[in-house]
Amino acid sequence: MSEYDVINSRAARLDAPDKVTGRAVFVDDMSMPGMLYGAMLQSPVAHAKILNVDISEALKLPGVKSVVTAKEAGLINYGVSPARYDETLFCSDRVRYVGDEIAAVAAVDLETAMEAVSLIKVTYEELPILLTVEEAMAEGAPQLHDKYPGNICAEVHQEFGDVATAFKECDIIKTTTFTNKRQDAAFIEPQGVLANYDLSGHLTLYSSTQVPHYVQRIVSMVLGLPMGKVRVVKPYVGGGFGIKAATNPMELAACLLSMKTRKPVKMNYSREQVFLFSRARHQFVHKMTTGVKKDGTIVALEHECYLDGGAYSSFGIATVYYAGSLLGGPYKLQNMKYDGYRAYTNKPACGAHRGHGGVAARACWEQQLDMIAEELNMDPLDFRLMNMMETGDVSCNDLSMSSFGMRECIEAIKEGSDWKSKKGKLPKGKGIGMACGFFVSGAGYPIYRSDTPHSTMVIKLTEDGGSAILYSGSAEIGQGSDTAFAMIAAETIGIPLENVRIESGDTDFGVDLGAYSSRQTLMTGHATKEAAEDVKQQVLDVLSKELNVAVEEMDIKQGRIIFKNETPDYSVLKTAYIKEHRGWTDQPEGAYLTFNEAARIAFLVKGPIVGTGKYSPPILGGRFKGAAVGTSPAYGCSAMIAEVSVDMDTGHVTVDKVTDAHDCGKAINRTSVEAQMQGSISMGLGEALFEEVKFDDKGHIINSDLAEYKIPTILDMPPVDAIVVETNEPNGPFGAKEVGEGGIMPVIPAILNAVYDAIGERIYELPMSSERIYMALNKKNKK
Amino acid sequence: MLLPKFKFHEPKTEQEACQILTEYGDKARPIAGGTDLVVNMKKKLMSPEHVVSLSRIASLKGLQKENGFVKIGACFTVADMIEAKDIRENVNALSAGAAALGSPLVRNLATIGGNLGSARPAADLPPPLMAYGATLILKSGKGKRNIAIDDFFKSPGTTECRPDEFIAEIQVLTPPAGAGAGYINLGARKAQDCNIVNVASFICLNKSGVIDTARVILGCVGPVHLRAPAAEKILMGEKPDKVLFRQAADAAKTDCLPITDFRGTGEYKRAMVGVLTQRTLEIALDEAKKNN
Amino acid sequence: MKELINLTINDQAYEVAVAPNQTLVDVLRYQLELTGTKKGCELGDCGSCTVIMDGKPVNSCLVLAMQAVGKDIKTIEGLETEQGLHPVQKAFVEKQGVQCGFCTSGMILSAKSLLDKNGDPTEHEIRKALSGNLCRCTGYQKIIESVQAASKGVSK
Structure with a gap:
């Protein structure tokens, strides 16, 4: 038998009923009044100088609302690690792979947007292409990035112990070489976005992402908006596996187009574009x-x-x-x-x-x-x-x-x-x-150098005392993290899982670095536990004063207040609760004080009961x-x-x-x-x-x-x-x-x-x- | 992914279909299940101005056993072919071909006529149909004509079917006693795969147990599905056994022209022609013995 | 250009204006707001757009909306009844046949079609019936367990 009431069980996922009925909303299931549709022009050649980009014909097409290129987007470098910001939203002078982004269009419908893309004329001067490591590292190879000579993006040289000496002690020394192949993550939901720059200058980006926080940072940086004016929301996501753990050009393009048009802009990758964007296994x-x-x-x-x-x-x-x-x-x-x-x-x-x-x-x-x-x-x-x-x-x-x-x-x-x-x-x-x-x-x-907590969690008890709501920036992408955090919160507070709800994947709810490096259960889990302990403490603190019982003598289990020693007379609290809830059908019954009652009392005494938690890793080796x-x-x-x-x-x-x-x-x-x-x-x-x-x-x-x-x-x-x-x-x-x-x-x-x-x-x-x-x-x- | 624009026609009768196809000629393309055409159109490999659905023509959907023939309407679905007792009991290798095609979802839409009309060199139904020596009934405003399936395919994507014609029916002669056939496809995955090589074999034994008819069909190793004349020649007039089949399999390897592409090298495909020829002949022999 | 057509979806009649080049999945999702049917590849390779048409599961990305006229179409939204979730849906919840949920609608519809024909399928029959529906999250194990649980529920 488990020593736990909620965790370590086989609880059903909280999102399963929505997902089995088709009610779960993924980004392409969303729409907004006045919404425009975006499409992107991507390079058809693997390596070329861009001599000219002519958008005039595209702009003339009826229904086209905006066409943006590097000229409109600017040339702010971004990427994943600040140590290697080597991308711009659109290519200005050179394309480096088939699929490199050159322009984007917003129009009244997808058909028009696609047609406009086909009307953009780009003049290329093709350059020699490098398709293998050997070609890239060969002497005299064309250079893809001026900043990184020899086409070496990064190199690592490490030695721990003394390998050469150690080999002398060995009886068997075996050498093998091995190679895999470039893989695609092949999540079933292609990336999609819906960007809405509202009339008060706030940008909300709904995106199929694993990392709302990092996307918020990059969108702010590339588009020159204060982070406080950028909100990234992750609806349900159809798998990511790492590929959705960084900002993609479509997210940036949709935001820029929404800023230009002041309309919501929706974009999706086709399956082919998922492959073109790639970012999967090397x-x-x-x-x-x-x-x-x-x-x-x-x-x-x-x-x-x-x-x-x-x-x-x-x-x-x-x-x-x-x-x-x-x-x-x-x-x-x-x-x-x-x-x-x-x-x-x-x-x-x-x-x-x-x-x-x-x-x-x-x-x-x-x-x-x-x-x-x-x-x-x-x-x-x-x-x-x-x-x-x-x-x-x-x-x-x-x-x-x-x-x-x-x-x-x-x-x-x-x-x-x-x-x-x-x-x-x-x-x-x-x-x-x-x-x-x-x-x-x-x-x-974190990916950028910072002392930021890796995860934060806010838990608010509903004012009636009945439920706990978790607010988190973490990313449920199918792995079941929402359910895990709800279970951790329920276990920690001492209430049944059905009394816990979670709102996640929204940068408005706090910082969470997101779903990558197998981090959320440990890190967001910690923050959840801390926030839940905070909530529990606040309820017990109030109860302690009301009943004159030391906090240490109480606990909460399965939605009930446990008095470890003598049970105090809590009838006044119960009576007050009953009076407040005349006519309600779910009055607490039984010879015990419920969490509901205690949390309601806590609200009446203290106002909102909000617990917070955060997690930063200890100093590591x-x-x-x-x-x-x-x-x-x-x-x-x-x-x-x-x-x-x-x-x-x-x-x-x-x-x-x-x-x-x-x-x-x-x-x-x-x-x-x-x-x-x-x-x-x-x-x-x-x-x-x-x-x-x-x-x-x-x-x-x-x-x-x-x-x-x-x-x-x-x-x-x-x-x-x-x-x-x-x-x-x-x-x-x-x-x-x-x-x-x-x-x-x-x-x-x-x-x-x-x-x-x-x-x-x-x-x-x-x-x-x-x-x-x-x-x-x-x-x-x-x- | 958007489809290019087109005008859509849904004739209710064969006659109506003939009229529409005569009128629009090579600007029109018939559609049945759509599992090939819609994909090709989405990929912008084809953009006919007129798409003519044959799916609402009831007379194209039948399956009958009649006068020693199994007659399959062009719009009979691949899923229904797997279920059909008349096909399983009389031309089982065709059931095997149907079961190997695409996925269950695709098979519920895809039709026998479509699988032939799209003329993909890796398609699953042509090899067994060629092994059984099937005949296609083509119809147009000018009337109907019968064409042996061996003469039907011209090159990848093109067939003997003229723009004003459509495939109406496929007729397979019920094999006589002593006949058997086998079909095997080799892909990477166990479902919804494009074949690397596929082979069908048909043999018929006479009363003294000698092979008097042999047809070996090789897929994915030429611009169209190929008969394997050298292999067939080795089989003819001989008593079947493993050694003979091995010889026929080796000969089949010389009967094909596999190219190296991203699905495999010519060398591998050629070798697999041998393996699958041998194995399909063994299936055919088992069946032939049972049918005796 | 567009033409009014009548579609029967989840036993309900819809009149909708469509162009010939619109696929059933796009009409379901963007015109009728039945977004439970998903789009994963649009080429008939993944099965996330599965709907049941005249009793058979098909890729709705390969069906022209006009071809669907007169057909009985069932989408994931049509499985619940007043009694609650369909047994297959219930089993997917209980056995966690669900992770990201993007393939789930299609999986459930393929499973339902199977169980309608064969209430007590073997494991291999289940695998065959679902082999047009790709899932990248689950490794399929819990999906199979869900269908097995549902088949027991159905045959009871």
């Missing part, structure tokens, strides 16, 4: 050399990595750090050297995508560890058990495992999959493989350059076993079964934790087997739709056994930490290792398409 090329002693101790890792960044930085500077720092765990590794490079190319920018920076690195390393275990003649599970970190361990790059249920995860999947009876015993064409992973529970620092990327108040970890079948003639891989375990600290909502694990597995499975954004030699995306960019269908997904492992995270609210991204870490390498088990060949390049497996089998047969 293509990484990893070269790793791992040194191990013959007893199985992992001693050193030397790691070199190249990222194909696309035309702009987006999150890339963080990505290139994460690609290195996230190998600091989950194993005890004392020596680690990392050299990472992110190159600019003439393709859409890549950015943050579930498992930011760490997914391909994890796949490369966990496969290599599997190879080493085989060479050592050790069970790969035992090899990992022997090397894994435990609670209290600190990695060589100063990541502190304040709770770490790695052992429990490994043991859970071993048991759950019947590993012992399968590993090494399956027929040809069948395979089983495992891998581990870990991830941050929230970035330790690492003083070296780049230490800010990877440090987190807590780390979740996971382990997964995949079982596969390979068609030995066609090379087609089917994942038959997945057994997965994840340490999420204390599960706030157990069903939601499993749901995040299962979702992570399908995204990882897609990247492992199918997904790849493909370009032609002119830099056009060939497969910019969901027919040819293949995410898993329900028939491609195996049954998943999601085992929730709980630890007590001291830095988390009620001991909770992340699950949203860490869940994806072991997926690809577990499948890689299972495929090897099935076919006896290692695959070093994703996706594991039928053709790639067939070619590997062919090569093997020829040997």
